[in-house]
Amino acid sequence: MKTGPLSLIAAAAALAVTAGVATLTVPDDAADGAGPATAADRIAVERTTLLCPRPADTELGETTYTSFTPAGEDGEGTAELLPAATESEAADEGEQQDDKKDKKDKKGDAPDPVAPLKRAGTPVAATTDEAGAPALVGTAEGAFAPGWSVQQTTLVTAGDGRGLAGARCTAPDSEFWFAGASTIDERRDYVQLTNPDDKAAVVDLELFDKDGPVDSETGDGIQVPARSSVSVLLSTISEEPSINLALHVAARSGRVGAAVHAADEQLGGDWLQPVSEPAPSAVLPGIPGDATSVQLVVHVPGEDDADLAVRLAGPNGSITPAGYESVHAKSGMTTSIDMQKLTKGETGSLILEPEDGSTAPVVAALRVTRGEDSEQEMAFVPAAAPVEERTTASGNRPKDARLSLAAPGKAVEVRVTASPGSEDGEPAEETHTVKPGTTLTVKPPKTSGTKGTFALTVERLSGGPLYASRTLRQEEGGIPMFTIQTLPDDRGMVEVPDAEQDLDVLVD
Structure with a gap:
């Protein structure tokens, strides 16, 4: 059959045209190999x-x-x-x-x-x-x-x-x-x-x-x-x-x-x-300053326990919350901590960072409550x-x-x-x-x-x-x-x- 050779000729011709266009768009300094490799395009x-x-x-x-x-x-x-x-x-x-x-x-x-x-x-x-x-x-x-x-x-x-x-x-x-x-x-x-x-x-x-x-x-x-x-x-x-x-x-x-x-x-x-x-660290942004209760929930999906240092980033800097300096979470288990009066009137973000060489990935979120008694409402802040x-x-x-x-x-x-x-x-x-x-x-x-x-x-x-x-x-x-x-x-x-x-x- 004659269709096979004709198809190959057409394909080669098409590739040659494409290669020609690519050559025309190569920068001068890259054509001779002198320039660095071109970065990936962002589209x-x-x-x-x-x-x-x-x-x-x-x-x-x-x-x-x-x-x-x-x-x-x-x-x-x-x-x-x-x-x-x-x-x-x-x-x-x-x-x-x-x-x-x-x-x-x-x-x-x-x-x-x-x-x-x-x-x-x-x-x-x-x-x-x-x-x-x-x-x-x-x-x-x-x-x-x-x-x-x-x-x-x-x-x-x-x-x-x-x-x-x-x-x-x-x-x-x-x-x-x-x-x-x-x-x-x-x-x-x-x-x-x-x-x-x-x-x-x-x-x-x-x-x-x-x-x-x-x-x-x-x-x-x-x-x-x-x-x-x-x-x-x-x-x-x-x-x-x-x-x-x-x-x-x-x-x-x-x-x-x-x-x-x-x-x-x-x-x-x-x-x-x-x-x-899941990652060894977590950032949970946007805890309201008037939160009456903040419940931290941490799960460790991997095989190793996780040891996490706790920081609260507020409007004026970061502090280590008194009484909540660190979290030890066991492998395969879910740990929760009730962080009462955490924000003290100022919006903040909770930051969990690995300590003592811990590399265990974690899953973390907050349940945040505002209001008192029967007039309360909850929301959630995931990592x-x-x-x-x-x-x-x-x-x-x-x-x-x-x-x-x-x-x-x-x-x-x-x-x-x-x-x-x-x-x-x-x-x-x-x-x-x-x-x-x-x-x-x-x-x-x-x-x-x-x-x-x-x-x-x-x-x-x-x-x-x-x-x-x-x-x-x-x-x-x-x-x-x-x-x-x-x-x-x-x-x-x-x-x-x-x-x-x-x-x-x-x-x-």
């Missing part, structure tokens, strides 16, 4: 997936979603959230695959997207008071993908779990760690698992208490159907009630989003979000990942939002930008310096004509490591309701290594 991501958990199932709640992408990238883009099926809906769909076309005809058009983004730099908000609102699967593409963030905030005015519950919608993954969950009678903690893909995922859940792994068979092999959400009550996978647990979520196949909703009879409700990956370049907190209102910026090592210069509101307004920005070993509380920059919710974008300009969180507060019925979200880097830019054409690959 904006072109697609981002985020998953928002199913809100608490209550008739007394209202949930607001705020979608936002920082301005900066040119070109077209889309960003929207679509409802995931519930477990029962997914089962019904699986039983009726042969009638899929008829079902679509009966249901009508596809569901409308939630808070579809119209342009970068301006947030879009949507609100629902629907009991049992679904989890959401979100996708941003093109110019809307780099740095896309979605905040889900639910206000529950009465009943178990009443309070302000905030969740930063997160990317799917195959593994998550949580600290601070509970299976006691006063708490109802659910883990919400959402599968964004077109194939089913299989997930294992493991709980760890003060004595080690919790015996359970019901946490293994949980099926999460395609593009669906499954809710699991943690007390159903634990034979004995226990407080201050660590939870490990691991996908055997596929990937999921995971978040834990905790509802307490006395302390209200909020979301536990995943901690950063945070550092902000390498940029991060965004969506869903703010001018009087209700505060940023906590922590610099555990060197000083950091930071730019904070407030976007226009979702209904109207102008942006504003400020530059701040976070002194070494401190936590700086930042109010939103004053904007003009802001209506609706807005976003706060934090950019690390120079200096050492930066950790950040955002607190939302709302007084309701005399209860100081609040929620805290840590702010990891948005990973809007990725490195793409340079590559050169090598025609030797055509030689056998």
Whole structure:
């Protein structure tokens, strides 16, 4: 046949053209080998997936979603959230695959997207008071993908779990760690698992208490159907009630989003979000100054015990809290410490650092309580990942939002930008310096004509490591309701290594 030689000739010609273009773009000093190797290019991501958990199932709640992408990238883009099926809906769909076309005809058009983004730099908000609102699967593409963030905030005015519950919608993954969950009678903690893909995922859940792994068979092999959400009550996978647990979520196949909703009879409700990956040290930023109780929960997933030195980075520097100088956490077990009156009126960040040569990775989070007696509310602060370049907190209102910026090592210069509101307004920005070993509380920059919710974008300009969180507060019925979200880097830019054409690959 003659097609083989012709194909090889065409392929060689195409490679020669490509090689020629590459040669034309090589810098002069690199052409003769005299210059250093070219660094990898940094380009904006072109697609981002985020998953928002199913809100608490209550008739007394209202949930607001705020979608936002920082301005900066040119070109077209889309960003929207679509409802995931519930477990029962997914089962019904699986039983009726042969009638899929008829079902679509009966249901009508596809569901409308939630808070579809119209342009970068301006947030879009949507609100629902629907009991049992679904989890959401979100996708941003093109110019809307780099740095896309979605905040889900639910206000529950009465009943178990009443309070302000905030969740930063997160990317799917195959593994998550949580600290601070509970299976006691006063708490109802659910883990919400959402599968964004077109194939089913299989997930294992493991709980760890003060004595080690919790015996359970019901946490293994949980099926999460395609593009669906499954809710699991943690007390159903634990034979004995226990407080201050660590939870490990691991996908055997596929990937999921995971978040834990905790509802307490006395302390209200909020979301536990995943901690950063287990590491020998941890930074937990943004403990409110008026916290009446701070509970530290530490789990050691490895084979060695962990010895941790404790520092509190406040507005004026770092101290070693009296009575809480160090933590010894045993391998495979979960340790909790009640740190009463830790902050003493000043916002701070807890810093855990290995001591005595300890290298054991740890999982850590705080349960923070504000208020007194029957007017208390709780929130959680997981160990945070550092902000390498940029991060965004969506869903703010001018009087209700505060940023906590922590610099555990060197000083950091930071730019904070407030976007226009979702209904109207102008942006504003400020530059701040976070002194070494401190936590700086930042109010939103004053904007003009802001209506609706807005976003706060934090950019690390120079200096050492930066950790950040955002607190939302709302007084309701005399209860100081609040929620805290840590702010990891948005990973809007990725490195793409340079590559050169090598025609030797055509030689056998």
